[in-house]
Amino acid sequence: MNPQPSIDAVHDVLVVGSGAMGTQIGAVFALAGYPVTTSDLDPAALERSRDEVHRRLDRLAEKGRRSREEVDAALARMAYTTDSLEAASTTDFVLEAAVERLDIKRQLFADLDEAAPEHAILATNSSTIPSSLLMDATGRGDRVCNMHFFNPALVMACVEVVRNPLTSDATVETTLELARRLGKQPVRLNQEVPGFVANRLLGALRDEALRLEADGVAGFEDIDVAARTALGHPxxxxxxxxxxxIDVSYLIRLSEHEQSGDPADLPHPSVQKLYEQGRYGRKTGRGWYEYAG
Ligand SMILES: NC(=O)c1ccc[n+]([C@@H]2O[C@H](COP(=O)([O-])OP(=O)(O)OC[C@H]3O[C@@H](n4cnc5c(N)ncnc54)[C@H](O)[C@@H]3O)[C@@H](O)[C@H]2O)c1
Structure with a gap:
């Protein structure tokens, strides 16, 4: 019988990858009282990550959202390293937030499995790689799952916990409880589906909005007004x-189509047109809207 995880055994946490997500997730764990090590292959990324955490937590203290003492204690709980595996050897919970590449994540999970104590859960923050594609890189598929934070992780309350076919109930319950102890609102998924729950809802809304616009039912500005004022979306x-x-949306749909072969997954023609015109949205000053400056 494999040793089963329990929330009482989660003391030290390792966050692998110090990019946009790992940086803030590390701070979330530290603010909740967990000693956390953030690791990255790239020392410059770690340096940026440390600076950003300091900046963000200082701002929380300045705005009175957290006391100075809480922030200082959280910062004191945070360590940084380029040696993920050394850090894994003493951890109780690994949250992997490295680059979105299956080959890299599979190698990481294989190495982390070797390095981490038997009781440790190996969770991935991936939005598109389900843990069933990682579980067999390890010898502990029952202690592998997705723990999916939203960007920006310090602010967004939702955390999706997604089991793969091997994930044990103890792993699911421990990860859900951990999310609660971080002050988050966990969402339990009983099976893997592309996009999980929140991004699927968002995708359905986007697809319907694109249809309404293309059919000439309403202009895109008016559809946005309806979403904001009737549905309360920000x-x-x-x-x-x-x-x-627009480029990100376009490329995600292309890769979804590549995986499914379903023509319904192709980018919408309106999005394809904007993409071909180089109208990528805010980053290029023009997308659906025009942006000054
Ligand atoms: N960006 C988002 O909005 C968002 C939201 C939810 C989930 N996610 C998921 O979070 C994960 C990370 O996304 P991100 O946007 O923070 O990526 P990012 O590109 O900002 O950061 C990834 C970091 O991983 C590091 N890295 C790469 N290989 C590594 C390895 N073998 N060991 C240690 N570090 C390694 C890179 O140096 C980089 O600093 C992805 O799986 C993504 O699907 C992203």
């Missing part, structure tokens, strides 16, 4: 596409 689907990047 921004409409077209504003969101411009923020995320």
């Amino acid at each position: 921004m409409g689907p077209f504003e969101l596409m411009d923020l995320v990047g």
